[in-house]
Amino acid sequence: MQRRKVLGLAGAGAAGAAVAGAGAIALTHREPKPDTLVSDTAGAYPFYGERQAGIITPAQDRLHFCAFDVITDDKAALVDMLQDWTAAAARMTQGRDAGTFGAVGGSMQAPPDDTGEALDLPASGLTLTIGFGPTLFRDVRGKDRFGIAAKRPAALADLPNFPRDTLDPAISGGDIAVQACAHDPQVAVHAIRNLARIGMGKVSVRWSQLGFGRTSSTSRSQVTPRNLFGFKDGTRNLKAEDTALLDEHLWVHSGDGPDWMTGGSYLVTRKVRMLIETWDRSMLAEQQTIIGRDKGEGAPLTGKLEHDEPDFKAEDGEGQPVIAVDSHLRLAHADQNNGARLLRRGYNYVDGSDGLGRLNAGLFFIGYQRDPRKQFVQIQNSLAKLDALNEYIRHTSSGLFACPPGLLAADDYWGRSLFA
Amino acid sequence: MQRRKVLGLAGAGAAGAAVAGAGAIALTHREPKPDTLVSDTAGAYPFYGERQAGIITPAQDRLHFCAFDVITDDKAALVDMLQDWTAAAARMTQGRDAGTFGAVGGSMQAPPDDTGEALDLPASGLTLTIGFGPTLFRDVRGKDRFGIAAKRPAALADLPNFPRDTLDPAISGGDIAVQACAHDPQVAVHAIRNLARIGMGKVSVRWSQLGFGRTSSTSRSQVTPRNLFGFKDGTRNLKAEDTALLDEHLWVHSGDGPDWMTGGSYLVTRKVRMLIETWDRSMLAEQQTIIGRDKGEGAPLTGKLEHDEPDFKAEDGEGQPVIAVDSHLRLAHADQNNGARLLRRGYNYVDGSDGLGRLNAGLFFIGYQRDPRKQFVQIQNSLAKLDALNEYIRHTSSGLFACPPGLLAADDYWGRSLFA
Ligand code: HEM
Ligand code: HEM
Numbered sequence: 001m002q003r004r005k006v007l008g009l010a011g012a013g014a015a016g017a018a019v020a021g022a023g024a025i026a027l028t029h030r031e032p033k034p035d036t037l038v039s040d041t042a043g044a045y046p047f048y049g050e051r052q053a054g055i056i057t058p059a060q061d062r063l064h065f066c067a068f069d070v071i072t073d074d075k076a077a078l079v080d081m082l083q084d085w086t087a088a089a090a091r092m093t094q095g096r097d098a099g100t101f102g103a104v105g106g107s108m109q110a111p112p113d114d115t116g117e118a119l120d121l122p123a124s125g126l127t128l129t130i131g132f133g134p135t136l137f138r139d140v141r142g143k144d145r146f147g148i149a150a151k152r153p154a155a156l157a158d159l160p161n162f163p164r165d166t167l168d169p170a171i172s173g174g175d176i177a178v179q180a181c182a183h184d185p186q187v188a189v190h191a192i193r194n195l196a197r198i199g200m201g202k203v204s205v206r207w208s209q210l211g212f213g214r215t216s217s218t219s220r221s222q223v224t225p226r227n228l229f230g231f232k233d234g235t236r237n238l239k240a241e242d243t244a245l246l247d248e249h250l251w252v253h254s255g256d257g258p259d260w261m262t263g264g265s266y267l268v269t270r271k272v273r274m275l276i277e278t279w280d281r282s283m284l285a286e287q288q289t290i291i292g293r294d295k296g297e298g299a300p301l302t303g304k305l306e307h308d309e310p311d312f313k314a315e316d317g318e319g320q321p322v323i324a325v326d327s328h329l330r331l332a333h334a335d336q337n338n339g340a341r342l343l344r345r346g347y348n349y350v351d352g353s354d355g356l357g358r359l360n361a362g363l364f365f366i367g368y369q370r371d372p373r374k375q376f377v378q379i380q381n382s383l384a385k386l387d388a389l390n391e392y393i394r395h396t397s398s399g400l401f402a403c404p405p406g407l408l409a410a411d412d413y414w415g416r417s418l419f420a
Numbered sequence: 421m422q423r424r425k426v427l428g429l430a431g432a433g434a435a436g437a438a439v440a441g442a443g444a445i446a447l448t449h450r451e452p453k454p455d456t457l458v459s460d461t462a463g464a465y466p467f468y469g470e471r472q473a474g475i476i477t478p479a480q481d482r483l484h485f486c487a488f489d490v491i492t493d494d495k496a497a498l499v500d501m502l503q504d505w506t507a508a509a510a511r512m513t514q515g516r517d518a519g520t521f522g523a524v525g526g527s528m529q530a531p532p533d534d535t536g537e538a539l540d541l542p543a544s545g546l547t548l549t550i551g552f553g554p555t556l557f558r559d560v561r562g563k564d565r566f567g568i569a570a571k572r573p574a575a576l577a578d579l580p581n582f583p584r585d586t587l588d589p590a591i592s593g594g595d596i597a598v599q600a601c602a603h604d605p606q607v608a609v610h611a612i613r614n615l616a617r618i619g620m621g622k623v624s625v626r627w628s629q630l631g632f633g634r635t636s637s638t639s640r641s642q643v644t645p646r647n648l649f650g651f652k653d654g655t656r657n658l659k660a661e662d663t664a665l666l667d668e669h670l671w672v673h674s675g676d677g678p679d680w681m682t683g684g685s686y687l688v689t690r691k692v693r694m695l696i697e698t699w700d701r702s703m704l705a706e707q708q709t710i711i712g713r714d715k716g717e718g719a720p721l722t723g724k725l726e727h728d729e730p731d732f733k734a735e736d737g738e739g740q741p742v743i744a745v746d747s748h749l750r751l752a753h754a755d756q757n758n759g760a761r762l763l764r765r766g767y768n769y770v771d772g773s774d775g776l777g778r779l780n781a782g783l784f785f786i787g788y789q790r791d792p793r794k795q796f797v798q799i800q801n802s803l804a805k806l807d808a809l810n811e812y813i814r815h816t817s818s819g820l821f822a823c824p825p826g827l828l829a830a831d832d833y834w835g836r837s838l839f840a
Contacts, residue, residue: 104716108705116650186633189770197700204777210770213606230536280617285528296524350609357624
């Protein structure tokens with residue numbers, strides 16, 4: 001009767017267990033190991049590197065995602081702020097205060113240059129990933145505020161309207177996005193809050209989203225987590241170890257578009273409300289048919305084990321496909337989508353209740369890819385048209401951002417190659 | 421320059437460090453130690469006991485608080501549900517599925533009796549604490565739906581309107597509250613969601629709140645955490661180890677009111693929005709004057725160390741009190757409040773942004789006490805009138821609940837002594 005397994009450190013969830021298995025629990029500060037994919041829960045990931053951290057970094061357990069509107073038209077002021085942001089991000093990801101004086105080290109007659117709520121907390125695997133939205137290149141009134149319209153990548157084309165979309169513009173879009181992931185929500189919240197503080201007068205928070213229990217593993221060192229429909233999520237995800245696949249599906253190549261994006265990746269976010277009360281009343285058999293996998297193991301309905309390949313041709317006794325034609329597994333699979341794949345990195349969310357007696361909960365979908373036009377748009381079109389899951393979900397927010405490659409030198413800064 | 425300390429396991433925050441210090445990290449399941457106050461992050465607290473767990477239990481790092489409206493007038497149906505809730509709570513707090521079949525063990529042609537998202541997760545220190553609100557005894561139309569009006573304790577008197585209150589009734593009150601605390605938010609969310617599922621048709625979610633980074637330590641084994649104003653919070657809290665003080669200020673005595681509450685405690689919740697952008701622009705000196713403590717160490721302005729006693733009589737060179745007359749420390753202190761004290765157990769929250777470019781963040785205050793009339797009401801009246809902090813905060817939600825003592829036997833259930 002005791003079905004729930006005991007894997008290890010709960011605070012760190014499944015990732016903690018993986019770390020524990022590797023004997024890597026750190027009780028005191030350790031120097032980051034730049035070439036390892038597995039961070040201990042207290043440790044720090046390097047800020048500088050060929051790629052931005054937070055994409056193939058093994059998904060941490062907590063998210064604070066924030067989309068900002070740029071409220072100045074002054075390019076120099078914006079570039080200034082991006083330099084300040086970079087310095088703060090480089091510090092915070094290493095477990096340090098946002099500013100050089102810190103929360104309590106500066107003048108008593110000035111506001112501190114760190115807000116203090118992370119004072120006693122370690123780096124906690126914090127990563128900060130920046131992306132630039134379409135409206136930064138040309139705002140909603142069509143104005144090229146910063147003279148960068150010509151640098152807009154074709155792949156950063158506005159997403160189309162999908163069937164069944166019920167998007168709320170107030171929590172969609174944004175000029176700049178920062179994804180903060182960490183093992184401790186207080187650390188992720190602290191990072192976003194300090195960037196917002198530093199950006200005062202230049203940017204304003206458009207929308208922000210907290211998440212937990214990352215719904216997709218991004219490394220084979222991680223146990224596959226579960227989404228709020230109770231199913232394993234991330235089984236067939238692109239993984240950090242699949243370097244050839246990442247090269248094909250995740251990273252932007254030289255020649256794909258403008259140089260400043262070479263080595264970067266495109267980010268699509270979708271807030272997907274789950275009608276969990278309706279789902280909870282549906283039969284186990286129906287849930288499994290909808291997903292195309294079994295709930296316990298996560299195996300395709302044609303297999304036994306989680307990582308078995310699905311057999312889309314298999315039929316049951318009545319000549320019906322075992323993996324239904326409108327199942328999420330079939331419709332999201334590369335075979336149905338011209339080979340398109342994604343690196344998913346979403347999180348579960350609960351935003352309190354909705355005033356109608358229900359929890360306001362769902363999936364904050366995060367997908368990284370080389371070209372959204374061929375990947376997210378392709379897959380979401382298949383899903384939006386036919387997916388049996390649609391009865392139980394509503395897309396309420398959408399975001400699209402171009403995430404440049406990583407910074408290699410300490411005098412480089414976020415957006416330099418775009419604005420310089 | 422590196423001010424942020426590295427204490428230990430980030431996922432578990434400061435509590436993890438305390439646990440680690442005690443050499444108590446568990447990588448595999450361990451039997452709960454009923455008489456210890458420190459749980460490892462994976463372990464389980466006993467469900468049965470003289471007191472409800474979740475009050476003096478060392479504050480776990482994550483919260484999902486839920487207030488329910490009872491939507492049936494049928495007492496038997498409600499009692500039935502409370503029995504089902506108790507059975508589910510006893511299971512879930514021990515890391516088991518909510519129902520006897522579990523997420524995947526039942527009939528394929530029925531909805532599962534567990535929603536599945538905690539399938540691979542350990543107990544994670546989950547506690548579930550129940551409380552009954554004033555409207556359960558007499559609803560808003562004055563009706564005694566369940567024939568228990570005579571059992572309403574005098575101490576469960578509706579809270580008065582306090583100066584400056586800006587409460588939203590939609591996220592205040594409630595007939596029944598359940599406080600779920602755990603080291604993993606997915607486990608806390610799973611617990612509330614399954615209680616809501618079990619209660620379908622009998623209760624409906626009125627409001628719910630997620631929180632993190634508990635803002636008050638409740639045990640001397642814990643490092644004092646920080647709230648979103650960056651100050652240590654919980655220094656002068658009642659602690660689990662202070663048994664004589666708990667007896668005086670926390671637990672309801674026989675003779676205090678109706679028998680069913682003897683050994684229980686009263687819970688007040690207040691959602692306090694923090695205007696963090698305004699706070700972040702104020703000087704360090706001003707912040708410290710407002711709180712009455714220094715930001716780094718958390719010492720009273722008249723002392724050096726966090727746990728030094730404040731000296732309210734001390735004056736500076738100009739004859740002004742060192743701890744200002746309108747400081748939070750002075751106004752909240754027992755000496756200013758007829759000796760009243762509280763066991764605080766609040767959490768930080770961030771509910772996204774507010775549509776005006778600001779993070780929607782603050783403190784979800786949770787206070788337990790023997791008699792709210794003499795404790796919370798007394799202290800909040802002092803604060804609401806004079807506290808310099810008021811410029812930076814807004815109270816937006818309020819809740820009051822009577823939390824009975826713990827259950828001792830497996831055939832007992834939540835509310836039996838109230839309804840039987
Ligand atoms: C609430 C909404 C959603 C739920 C509950 C959900 C759930 C799942 C589950 C349980 C799986 C199977 C396990 C796995 O391989 O990860 C899966 C696979 C997948 N999902 Fe979703 N998903 C949702 C939305 C989306 C969206 C919006 C997209 C992109 C447009 C998407 C793309 C994919 C892809 C590409 C796969 C892998 C398919 C394969 O290669 O086998 N999902 N999803
Ligand atoms: C956002 C709102 C609030 C903030 C930022 C805040 C912050 C603090 C801080 C930093 C301390 C000093 C450290 C400690 O002893 O814990 C403190 C103490 C205290 N607070 Fe608050 N607090 C808030 C609201 C409240 C409310 C609503 C109450 C109850 C009505 C309350 C009651 C107390 C009490 C009783 C103490 C201990 C005083 C003593 O004995 O020294 N606080 N608070």
